[in-house]
Amino acid sequence: MLRWFAGQQIRNTASIGGNICNASPISDLNPVLMACGAKLHLASQGSKRVITLDSNFFLDYKKTCIKPNEVLVAILIPFTAQNEYVYSYKQSRRREDDLAIVNAGLRVVINGTKGQWRIRDCTLVYGGMSKTTVMASNTQQALIGREWNEATLQEATRLLSEELQLSWGCPWGHARVPQVSGHLILLQVLPDSLPPPLSSLSPSTSTLWHTQIQQVIITSSQGFQRVPCDQKAEDMVGRPVMHLSAPQQATGEARYLDDVPRLEGELYGGLVLSQHAHAIISVDASAALVMEGVVDYVSVTDVPGDNMIGINNDEPVFADGKVMSFGQIIGVVLATDKPLAQRAAKAVRVTYEDIHPPVITIEDAIRAGWFIGEEMKVEDGDVEKALSEAEHVLEGEVRVGGQDHFYLETQACLVVPKGEQEEVEILSSTQGVTAVQTNAARGLGIPRNRVVSKVKRIGGGFGGKETRGCYLSTAVAVAANKVQRPVRIMLDRNEDMMTSGGRHPFLGVYKVGFTSQGRITALDLKLYSNGGISADLSIPVMQRAVTHADNVYKIPNYRAVGKVCRTNLPPNTAFRGFGGPQGMIITEQWIERVAEFLKLPSEQVRRLNFYHDGDATPYGQIQPKVHVSRCWDTLLENTHYLTTWRSSVDLFNK
Ligand SMILES: Cc1cc2nc3c(=O)[nH]c(=O)nc-3n(C[C@H](O)[C@H](O)[C@H](O)COP(=O)(O)OP(=O)(O)OC[C@H]3O[C@@H](n4cnc5c(N)ncnc54)[C@H](O)[C@@H]3O)c2cc1C
Structure with missing residues (x-):
């Protein structure tokens, strides 16, 4: 047993x-x-x-x-x-x-x-x-x-x-x-x-x-699409195509970064992470350095190149006298194994002198006037006029929460110095091999052709490893460069969640004008996202939100203004949908409110406002063929929404 x-x-x-x-x-x-x-x-x-x-x-x-x-x-x-x-x-x-x-x-x-x-x-x-x-x-x-x-x-x-x-x-x-x-x-x-x-x-x-x-019969079902028999073999649309690594992943044979065998002389890096959101710091690593098996402590003074990295060069590799977000990397303790490195990292004494008050929420940032980049605006028609002439106007706010990517394999990398002209080889779990290369080269102050960046496979990413792996791989590259030994870090889940950022939380503030039949005549929308401390991909994420906030609706007078709030949090980043879902969810909320206000079925108000063939979006894209009404009707019919669902929802809400 x-x-x-x-x-x-x-x-x-x-x-x-x-x-x-x-x-x-x-x-x-x-x-x-x-x-x-x-x-x-x-x-x-x-x-x-x-x-x-x-x-x-x-x-x-x-x-x-x-x-x-x-x-x-x-x-x-x-x-x-x-x-x-x-x-x-x-x-x-x-x-x-x-x-x-x-x-x-x-x-x-x-x-x-x-x-x-x-x-x-x-x-x-x-x-x-x-x-x-x-x-x-x-x-x-x-x-x-x-x-x-x-x-x-x-x-x-x-x-x-x-x-x-x-x-x-x-x-x-x-x-x-x-x-x-x-x-x-x-x-x-x-x-x-x-x-x-x-x-x-x-x-x-x-x-x-x-x-x-007494046997219980268990039933199951499997869905797949039949493709037409004359569909070309190389046309994959509709075919049940298996993931290339599925057999290896299902059998456990797939090798991930942490399965790479330990190299000769390899060290593990224990991260010293900020426990405060915004503070002046002083660091004493002496208690860690005397521990047997601890080799070195690496911090901002060891960065041979530029300490500011990230896709906008606005994110420090290591905190430089001040921490700007909870979870920011202050330093790395190098030791012979992971438990020792992590214990030693905890032994590093960091003294914080808080800078009050930290900016944490979207509202904090609006109050403080703390934004990243310029305001983004998409405008079409005359919003003011349409709102003043509208039969009805509703105003409100919608909040959309953030999310952690929660990939199964956390951020991980192994950096091997090649012993010649500061060359390094980086193996990492990343969706952006080039970003890893560029940032490491910047941190090390060397040309990019001296950095070989490789990825075999990643255990999930969902956007979270598009740019965000770089804060880790650059810190590890600096550490490996300092001691000229291979260094590996694979974040524990809590470290990953503390440092890597996630989906942007959003606040939508809307004013919508509409007729008594439910036709939308004007929208004035302000979108705010919580970007965290540095820009990362917050600007393009917001661009996507302001251009997707029309969702599937023709809004003749439309204005969406987007602002990215800077906060003392790790930078938020790409996440499936890339801002589109936030913009669309906010729209779905106010359209539901319009229907509720008019006491009309919400599916009726939605359908009334759908785009049609030839309509232009607020940013001027003509849509020659729009299938949304057909899709919607098929969906309502196939789900028996009007005959079954709608009435049971109404009954429940009575
Ligand atoms: C991932 C995982 C897999 C597991 N798989 C199995 C499995 O396959 N088979 C299985 O049987 N179990 C399994 N377990 C349960 C596990 O075996 C028990 O939780 C474990 O044996 C408890 O031992 P412990 O020393 O941690 O006890 P504790 O959690 O420290 O104590 C359990 C309880 O017993 C009391 N207690 C402990 N020692 C004494 C004592 N000497 N005298 C009086 N009271 C005492 C404690 O006060 C407490 O109330 C699994 C647990 C995990 C987390």
Whole structure:
């Protein structure tokens, strides 16, 4: 059982006492220990007692009879006697690091002679079948004295299915599977563990379990598109094309950056990250540098080139006397391994003198007049006139939250100095190999042709590794250059979330004019995004938002003004949709409000305002063919929206 117990990490840290006392109904150890009648030595101040781990031990879900002042100090597992067999079994979805669906500790004592074996005693204990580890006492009793043969096993199966029942949806079990597996366990395990000829009873000869369990038919569906038979083989549109690395990824054979074997002399970098949003800093790395295995501390003074990088050269590699955002890199401690480097990074003393108040929200930045770049504007028609002439005008605000990219593989890179003219090779998990190269060259003060930037595959990016990997790869390049040894960093999840930025939160402030029929006549929209401390891709993201805020609607008088707010946060960046979703969500909010105000169905107001063939967008793009009305009608029809959904929503809202 220990082989299938959790994974190596858990086996190295979890205690046996913790597993017993935790009293999980799917503990792997408790069924086995209970089956063999383990004795638990309990101690409290001034007293000791020994109890048997039997059916009286577990009182309820995760509750045992151990008193609050007692601790388990020893476990005594009795030796097996002659003709006594103990077996354990675990069924789980995976072999490594998975909790049991069902498990069992089974003990049987047999006596008799060749050809006529009887069950003298037995203990059948199961996990995953109840809210505690359970002993199948009725089945045990019924089996004692019975001959060990096929008929007995089948009878045992019947008794077990009566005694151990799980209802669907109970919180501690996988109802259907254990019912099947529990019986299988008895049939599979016991014959195998007994001496021949008893072991010849195989599960295949005992099929009673199959007929006794009420099978639940599980259905599934798979969707794919049929392409026309005359579609050219090289035309991939509509075909179910498999990801090129799918077999390697599904089997776990795919190699990621952190799978690259450790190089000779390689060091790991522990990041010293700002814990304050905006402060003057002083740094003392001496406590880290005296730790055995720590090689160096790298900071702004070690940058041979320009400390300002990023696509706008406005982001420091290392903080220079001042931190401008929470999570900003102050320095890197280089050590022989990751745990040591991270411990040493924590030993670096950073003293902060806060610069008040930090600018965190969009509203803070508007108040402080803190913006990145110029205001962006898309304007068409005469918004003021149209608003003043509109039958109705509504004003309001919409907020859209941010998101973390949460790629499975966090930001990671390995930099190898090549020992000639400051050349470096950078392997990184990036969506922008050129950006990694350009920024490292800038930080190192060398031409780009001395930086080889490579990426094999990335474990997700979603825009978060388009530009953002550079803050890490440049810092690592500076570190590797300083010590002339390979340096690697793969961020822990919390480090990644602290440093890398995410989707831009938005605030939309709108004024919309419309007729009593719901036709939109004018929109005056102000969009603000939270850009973080440096520009990164905030400007193009905002450009996308102001040009997408018309969504699918013809708005004859349109003005969208976008401003990127500078805040003391890590720079926000590209994220799927790149500002488009924020602009469109805001539009969908105000159009819903218009419908609500007019007491009209919102699908009707939407359809009334759709673009049509030949319409121009506010930025002058003529749309020769617009399919949105056809798409919309098909969608309404196929989802039975008007006949079913709409009425149930109305009913619910009554
Ligand atoms: C990823 C993962 C995979 C896992 N897979 C499995 C698995 O496959 N099979 C399985 O059975 N379990 C599995 N577990 C559960 C794990 O085995 C238990 O959580 C672990 O054994 C508990 O041991 P611990 O030393 O951490 O106990 P703790 O968490 O420290 O303690 C658990 C409880 O027991 C009490 N306790 C601990 N020691 C004593 C003592 N000596 N006397 C009195 N009370 C005590 C504590 O007060 C606490 O209430 C898994 C857990 C994880 C996180």
